[in-house]
Amino acid sequence: MKKMVGNKILKKVTAAILATTFIASSGYSIYAASLRESWNNAASTTTTGTTLQDGSVVYSNVYADPTAWASWKTDWDKIRKNYEQVALTPGKDASELNFGWYSYTEETPAVRLTDSQGNVTGQTFYGVQDKNSLSSVTENAVTTNLYPNKVKITGITKATTYYYQYFLDGGWSETFTYKSQNTDAFSVLYVGDPQIGASVGQAATETNAFTNTTEYYARNDAYNWNQTLNNAIKANPKLSFILSAGDQINQTSVDSAVKILEQQVEYSGFLYPSALRSIPIATVIGNHDSGSVNYKNHFNNPNSFTEEVGASTAGNDYFFSYGDALFVCINTNNYNCQTHKDLIDKAISAYPNAKWKVLMFHQDIYGSGADHSDSDGMILRTQLTPIIDKAGFDVVLQGHDHTYSRSYQISSDSNTYTAFGKTVDTKSSAFLTQNAACYNILTNIASTNKVINPKGTVYFEANSSTGSKFYQLITTQQNYIAARSQSWKPTYSVIDINDVSLTVRTYDAATNKELVADGGIQTAYTIVKSVEKTNLESKISEATNLLSDTSKYTQDSLANLQKVIAAAKVIFDNAESNSVAVASAYTSIDDAIKALINSDAQAVNTSYVQPAAATQQAGPVTGDNPMTLYICLVMAVLSSSLLITMYVADRKKRKAISNDECI
Ligand SMILES: [Fe+2]
Structure with a gap:
């Protein structure tokens, strides 16, 4: 494990230094290994793209706004410590809504319905505080317990505005708004790997108290996450809920108080956007989320599959219905596919008439990123493909590879294959033969973005929604991939569902313009069912x-x-x-x-809005520092040859893929 961590650090340092070298110089040709990663640097004041050797473009900061960034930094000390933010999650169906949050106090959790002024007008719903799942945070030698609270409210009717407060430390919170949406035709947001804190190791362009600490990067990524959500919601104001395909945060380990604090701060950043007080979010457990109870304490997922065999510390598979659609969320950190099948069967038997079936999990079994789509992302392919095919899922939503891709319609070849463990050599001929043979690519759909009553399943891979980390596309495009792109910019997708069609559209998160995949292929994809x-x-x-x-x-x-x-x-x-x-x-x-354009459409306002109750505090000394950049460049030039040699040697040694190694 220590060696793997060392490898990871080596890789990150190599990538960061070489990336810096590249941005600064235009004539050097060593890039293949070094530019797997890039990020959206919120401190940068320029959105100007830098063209890399492979023709891709790295954007320094798609959300460049020095004023908003300065405000965010000033407020960060308050944002980072807010461990008690409530997260809404979908209920078991549209008539219910779930709440989860931490409190500092041992108490009976409750949510009450009010009017817009906070006057109690409706029922108070009580829930459960699970002391067996207690968490804590230690800072400056002071340890504070965090009690997990869960409440569900019932009786939600569609297209209705609700106001609510949640009970917190002996009193009631401020009043928040929840607007239920229609269920016959609705839209959901689909995002990939927000992974707050994942930009750690990139080349900072500021010097301040946080530089080169994990928290510096959590602050960066949380800012971008807030921007992305604000933009997406502004362009799509009637979202029923959000789907996040895993890796909400970056700090995987909780084996020390320092790391636990890092993880709690990352969750504070993830939960900061005010949208998450008003729009439910359904997440899956990414490899970075899987090792602690913080995930299951923050997200009160419905129909939690407590019978799951081999579940992660973070929690269980679950499912919910909304309108005519069934959403199943499985934890693919658990390689026991039989238990996932049991949950899928249970979900389908609960909603046998669901017109649409959507499956979400983290590890992409049909993706096209350089980092996972030919390694741990494909280990589960032979086992999950027949389960997904038999269950009749229309769409699979994946994360993990920080690139955009869409598959063709894929079905199982109906054969049975050996299950592989997490440490299988994915480059071995035995493994590749089996995985290459386990699926069928269905025909007659290569040139269209609309399919009618198709057989099989389409698989999407979402790029990073924050820009905390981007990976290159894998060099050779897999035969199952219909469209793919690495735009080096945060993206999000909107899924529109009604009784006739399901459409997935993917957007540049900064401009809200539809993403165009490599080769000019449009990313919008529509499945039509039974239109009369x-x-x-x-x-x-x-x-x-x-x-x-x-x-x-x-x-x-x-x-x-x-x-x-x-x-x-x-x-x-x-x-x-x-x-x-x-x-x-x-x-x-x-x-x-x-495609209708509002006449009064203004440029998207991406400005960060300070929290109403924010206490203005003296921020650390910040600002772009040319000298730091210069030193980095000199160091990069001096170090690059040595690091490349070490890196190449290291890659040759890496034959076994383990889940611990996933980054
Ligand atoms: Fe990730």
């Missing part, structure tokens, strides 16, 4: 109503919608129109509605 002419008629009617909003939308975007409606009417009026034509017309209207 009556559905098309309703869609035409819905779209026609929007045409009257001439003041709300730009003329060009309305003209486009009008054109699409006219074409759809031709399809609708033609008795000979087949299901493909009807489906195409239906989704084209959906696309045109999604």
Whole structure:
């Protein structure tokens, strides 16, 4: 283990120094191993991209805003210590809502419904404080207990505004808002690896009290996380919930008080965005989340699979339904796939009529990143593929590889394969033969981003939503990959679900513009199920109503919608129109509605807003320091040859892949 940690540090140091060398120089050609990682440096004042040797572009800071960054730094001392922030998670269905939070006090947890002024108007819901899952934090030789509180509230009705307070340390919190959304047609946000603190080891451009400490990087990544969520929600104000595919935080270990403190601070940063008081978040356990109770204490997941065999310290598989969709979240740090199958069977038997089935887990079994898609990310492939195929999942959402990719529709080859352990040599011929053979790539979908009643499952890999760490794409694109991209910028996806279609659109998080994958392939992908002419008629009617909003939308975007409606009417009026034509017309209207541009659309305001109750404190001395950068560059040039030699030697030694090694 110590050796693995040493390897990891070596790799990070190598990457950081060589990356610095590259950004500073344009003529040197050693880059293949060194540029696996990059980050979004919130301290940087420039968004100008730097083109690397492989043609990719590293953006220094997509959220460059010195004023907002300065405010964030000033407030950080308050943000980092706020261990008691509540997280909303989806309930077992849309009629319920779950809450989880830490308190300093041993007490009966409760959530009560109020009006906007905090006057009690509704029921008070009581929950459970699990003292067996107690956590703590130690700083300046003072240890404070953190009591985990869980409450669920019931009776939620759709499209309703609720106000609530949660009980905290003998009193009630301030009043927060939760707006339930429609369940027949709804949108969810899908994000990958926020991993607060994962930029640790990158080349800092500031000098201050935190520089080169883990907390310096947690502060950086939490700032970006807040920016990404604010942008995504501003562009998509009616999100039903958020899906996070694991690695919410970076500090894996809790074997010392220092590391426990680091992890708690990272969770404080992760939970900081005010959106998380108002929008539930469904997460899965990433390898970085798996080793401590903090995950299960913060996230009150519904239908927790306590029967799970081999569960992680962090918690269990779980599932929930929303509208016509079933969401199953499994912990792939647990390599016992039979137990995951048991949970999936249980979920499906609970919701046998779910029209859409979505599975989420962390380790990408069909991804395209350089760091995991040919190593630990694929170890589970032979075992999970037939389970996923048989269960009929439409979509699988993955994380772990910090790149964007979408697979073709994939099915199982129906054969049985040997299960592999975490330490299998993924480069061995025996392993590669089995994994190469376990899936079928379904045909006739290579050139389209819309599929109708497809067989098999599509697998998505989400890039980093914070920019805390990016990986390169793997050199050779796998045959199962339909689209992939490393934009070196934070991204998020929005999944729109209704009774006819499910669409996943992926966006640049800073601009809210749709991401275009390598080769100009659009990232929007739509699965259509059972669309009838009556559905098309309703869609035409819905779209026609929007045409009257001439003041709300730009003329060009309305003209486009009008054109699409006219074409759809031709399809609708033609008795000979087949299901493909009807489906195409239906989704084209959906696309045109999604593409409507508000007339008063302003540039996205990414400014950080100070917390209302923030106590202004003297911040550390900060600021870009050219001398530091110069020293780094000189050190990089002097050190790069030695480190490259060490790095290459180290890579040759790394034949066994273990989960502990995952970064
Ligand atoms: Fe990660």
